[in-house]
Amino acid sequence: MRDTIKKIIQDNRPDIDDIENTAFIDDGMLDSFDIVTLVSEFDKAFNISIDGADITPENFNTLDNMVNLVKKNGAK
Amino acid sequence: MRLSFQGKKISGILTVVPKNEINFEDEIDNYNFTKKQCMKLKLVMGYDKKRIAPYGVCSSDLCEYGMNYLFDNNLLKREEIDALIMVTQSPDYFMPATSNILHGKLGLKEDIICFDISQGCCGFLIGLIQAFMLLDQPEIKKVALLNADVISPKVSKRDRNSAPLLGDGASITIVEKSDNNEKIYADIKFDGKNAMCLNIPAGGFRMPSTPETAMEKEDEAGNFRALDHLVMKGDDVFNFVLNKVPNQIEELLKSLNLTKNDIDYFICHQPNKFMLQKLADKLGVSYDKLPNNIVENFGNASGVTIPTNICYNLKNTDKKLKLLLSGFGVGLTWASMVLDLEPLKFIDIIEF
Known part of the structure; x- marks a missing residue:
């Protein structure tokens, strides 16, 4: 799961070098359009629908947060 | 607030859209996106085609066109309209009300009630609620509910939050009394x-439009927008x-x-x-x-x-x-x- 998420981030933002250690929101790397695109691709990759209430900047700040987010929304 | 109504119905709906169709892909150079991002957002957000009114066309023009279409095709009679509600955020003028202008352009009777409501995305439901309340009056048997917005002149072409999505249009909904007592x-x-x-x-009384409010500035997300813009x-x-x-x-x-x-x-x-x-x-x-x-x-x-x-x-x-x-x-x-x-x-x- 973690690798899939990493690959999706890499594919969308090839300019981000250190995905494991970047604070995407705090460092201003991701904006709301990136988040929308990531949600759409996570939904597709894991066959889930991330709850709209969970689409908050903090849930996209780190790779760990994104892993927790997709787990919380039912990804196996 | 919970509301209920009885003995009312929608009897017809006509939407009027400008002929002028704009394609998202023709405008992507306006936005601070890569081509790849644009194509993904097209799929995810539904950015594709939008209808934009020609310069100088206002909300009342689309409504007038639609109402005349209904009159000309015997789908509605002028004298039947007892109330006209115009719901818009893009009135022709601050004063008079756009509903008054339409009343004149359409040659409607004097024995009528016309007014504007300033509402947007929820404007169809607000207009319906108002129409149903008017129909409680014995004298009012048929209401023309007009929803119209020509908001594109107030949207920066370089604002990726709004410009790819917002279009212009109008609708005419006829609401009338019904024998059916469904609530x-x-x-x-x-x-x-x-x-x-x-x-x-800017543009209202709180902050009138000036040459300064018309100047576009870049925000932190890379959108260019003026204070005159949405x-x-x-x-x-x-x-x-x-x-x-x-x-x-x-x-x-x-x-x-x-x-x-x-x-x-x-x-x-x-x-x-x-x-x-x-x-x-x-x-x-x-x-x-x-x-x-x-x-x-x-x-x-x-x-x-x-x-x-x-x-x-x-x-x-x-x-x-x-x-x-x-x-x-x-x-x-x-x-x-x-x-x-x-x-x-x-x-x-x-x-x-």
Whole structure:
């Protein structure tokens, strides 16, 4: 799961070098359009629908947060 | 606030869209996106085609055109109209009201009530509620509800939050008394503390337009916008919709002892494709019961999207449908309504 998420981030933002250690929101790397695109691709990759209430900047700040987010929304 | 009505019905809907169609891909150089991002957002957000009125065309022009179409095709008679409600955020003038202008242009009778309502995304439901209340008067038998917005002149072409989505359009909905005593139920809520989530800062009396307010400046996300332009705090609006609207719909249905299976279609305002898919998922409603194809075909013309949704998706239905209508946005305002839609005298989309 973690690798899939990493690959999706890499594919969308090839300019981000250190995905494991970047604070995407705090460092201003991701904006709301990136988040929308990531949600759409996570939904597709894991066959889930991330709850709209969970689409908050903090849930996209780190790779760990994104892993927790997709787990919380039912990804196996 | 819970509201209910009886003995009223929608008898016809006509949407008027400008002929001028703009394609998202022709405008992507305006936005601070890579080509790859653009193509992904096209799929996810529904950025595709939108209808934009020619320079100088105002909301009343689209309405006048549509009303004359109805008169000319014997679908409506001038003298039948006892009330005219104009719902718009883009009036022709500060004064007089656009409804008065239309009254004159259309040659309507003096014995009538006409007024404007300033509402946007929830404007169809607000207008319907007002029409139903007017129909409680014995003298008022037929109401012309006009929803129209030509907001494109107030949207920066370099604002990727708004420009790819917003379109222009108008709709005419005829609401009248009915022998059918089926009740119509609605719930409406307001949150004025967040009124500025969607706003046009300059151009009113608070901040009149000046050469300075017309100057475009770059925001932190790379959008270029002037104070004369519409500002949408997209994240706040998204969170508002996903937090408030599903609960309102669930509670309204529960209070009426209805399940989602009892509803034939969920006809919602369409701000963008992503938001509506999330709304459908949250409600547990299949995508075919919650049509989501207006933004990509016409753009989001605020209060016009719900009637356009009905005309575009339900035109070929010849049986009575139980609909849940839901509008949400500027204000912040959100409303949902359960009503039966009988086969209409007219249901169509025409080009201006």
